[in-house]
Amino acid sequence: MSFVEGQRKPRLGVFKFASCDGCQLSVLNLEDELLLLGAALDIAYFPEASSRMEPGPYDLALVEGSITTEEDEHRIKAVREQAKVLMTIGACATAGGIQALRNWADIGSYKQCVYPRPDFIRTLATSTSIADHVKVDYELRGCPIDKDQLLRVVTDLLAGVRPRIPADSVCLECKRRGNVCVVVAKGMPCLGPVTSGGCGAICPSMGRDCYGCFGPAEGMAKGVGYPPNTASLAKQFHDRLGLIPIDVVRRFRGINGAAASFRRESEAWAVKRTNSEGS
């Protein structure tokens, strides 16, 4: 794929929806490479970084955040129309984020709890991923994204090759680093076996269990991927590591709780919880 025609620098736009801005900050955290990035790309629209806000079209649109309002629903379509390549960045954009916990709750009661004047709040009942609304070309997972992975993808796009975004398990990266497995040696309910790497196994490297912030390891971003075997890991959490059903639900219902395979697993255990309470 030729990213842009002729000698023109590719134009970058960075857009925010419902999110904490942490993924955009990961772009700014590319301290050593930021000047090079500025030399390679025309940063046309990036309100988090600059008051210069040029109109589209954009060669590459990075989209952070999930869709939680009617305005968002319209705005993401406008972004898509102006973007040659659209890449979502972070768990909010790729799976709805932590705010997708509302998908299992009553939005009215949430509003009552949080805001003194809930009648001022206009919001959708759900938080959904960007891909639920428009076509997405590439996805970068994580909460936040890994800045080196972002740099890698931008570099690949500039070089005119298909970006390489591995979605192998965290375990692969963990073992390459020589870490001791926290499931086997400490009995911790680590989500690493079913979670996509890309983070460099940062949590197990610090002796803690992965909580799935890169979402389900589903094979390649393009092409058919199979969902990870969450059922087997959840059973292990319950049968051998001592998690009760509600703990299993909470384990899968985190930052990527609305990602399809994590959602299905947490819902299956929510049913088991109800059944066990009923008996």
Add this chain to the structure above:
Amino acid sequence: MSVEGCRVLPSADCHLLLDALQAKGYCVIGPTLRDEAVVWDTITRVSDLPIGWRDRQEPGRYRLERTGTGEIFGVVHGPQSLKPFAFAPRESLLQIERTSNGWSIHPLFPKPEKIALLGARPCDVAGLAIQDQIFLRGPYRDPPYASRRENLFVIVVNCTRALSTCFCSSMKTGPRAQTGFDLALTELDDVLLIEAGSEAGKAILTALPMSPASEALLAKASKRIDACAESQTRLQEQEVLPQALYDAHDHQRWDEVASRCLACTNCTMVCPTCFCHTVEDRPALDGQHGERTRLWDSCFTHEHGYIHGKNIRPTIKDRYRMWLTHKFAAWHDQFGMSGCVGCGRCITWCPVGIDVREEVAALLASDGHSAARRSGSP
């Protein structure tokens, strides 16, 4: 273990062995306690070793226990074999620079230091010998592997205690090391029996003040090593394995194990013989240079089975069958030996505790053959 070659070193004098290795310029690496397991790390003094600790291993579970004894090599092994010392998990292969008329390519070679690996197990040594077959044999000698391998000095410790996950005696790789080591130790209460397996090993031994081992000590060592072999769970029917596994291609057990397998890659990462790797090119942002890197890969990843537009092993069942069949059957066709050394790491370090011995036993049970397979054969 020959009577004339074997020497005795009191365990209390173990530091003399370290001194001798360090005097020869070796960086000594051995088992050390970290993160509730043992991992390979630099040993500068004997107290860096996990003295007075033992490991208890079972499917999907690893725990250390303090014994309070002076046993130096009480821990059988940790998650990693010797594999990373020769086949690096991440290896830079090439530096690529853009020039006025194209590209210039500079191969990168590691500059390994001399390493003495203290506390390897017979299964680890056997695993290293299998890796040598893959990376050094024939016309395709791997330069980074070769240079790392040439700088390894291996001190094996014969096993006198088997874990519940051990099956080296079935694979004929232990619990006594036969070849492939520079020095072999057997720890007996408060003494270490030492014998050399190479000229480099002999050179170290001559620097140590030791007496020959008595017949009684040698007999005691043999008795304990034999008892260790006897105590192991066996992997059955070695002779019939390759063909039996090929015949079990459509066995129902593959579906059953696939329902438990996470395809997380842990078994392949800790396996001393798994050699799969991927190679990736990483261009720099300015487009003027790049680097080619080799990384450990696994036949359990999605991309591993992806070939020109199609995934040839899309399901976990495909991948588990491929791995197990390769290890115990196709490896014989490919390299003239089994790909398993019986260290049991794939059993312990599987997060859901899949036991390869149980899987093989179930696959050999004829009642699981699918009717389709039988009726399909002429």
